[in-house]
Amino acid sequence: MLINDIPVSVNQGIIAMKPNDAFSSEYLLSWAEANMEEVVSRANGSTFLEISKKNFREIPFLMPNEAVLNQYDKIAKPYFQRIVSIQKEVNQLAKLRDTLLPKLISGELRLPPEMSEARQQDKTTVV
Structure with missing residues (x-):
């Protein structure tokens, strides 16, 4: 749907x-x-x-009658618009990931040292 x-x-x-x-x-x-x-x-x-x-x-x-439908739309439309906005962002991020990941894996692109250090700290942090 x-x-x-x-x-x-x-x-x-x-x-x-x-x-x-x-x-x-x-x-x-x-x-x-x-x-x-x-x-x-x-x-x-x-x-x-x-x-x-x-x-x-x-x-x-x-x-439902017109008043109920109008109230439904008033409440629902912003949620649906937000869903569309988030889905567009997800699609853009997926394209970016699909573009960058092969370059990172092949070594064509490297992370700046400060980002590499942050990733290492994330891996060693115990919660």
């Missing part, structure tokens, strides 16, 4: 829930996560589980 912020195309094996003025992406994702057991229980397949649109549409969908 994911929220996509760019246009995508999907095939018949994927069910896309498109946000609208009434239901935000965050609400739809939260609903899907909360109802995943029900989704899986209605899915079938020998290679991998797949749910038909017919079986998916039969799952009850909680439709």
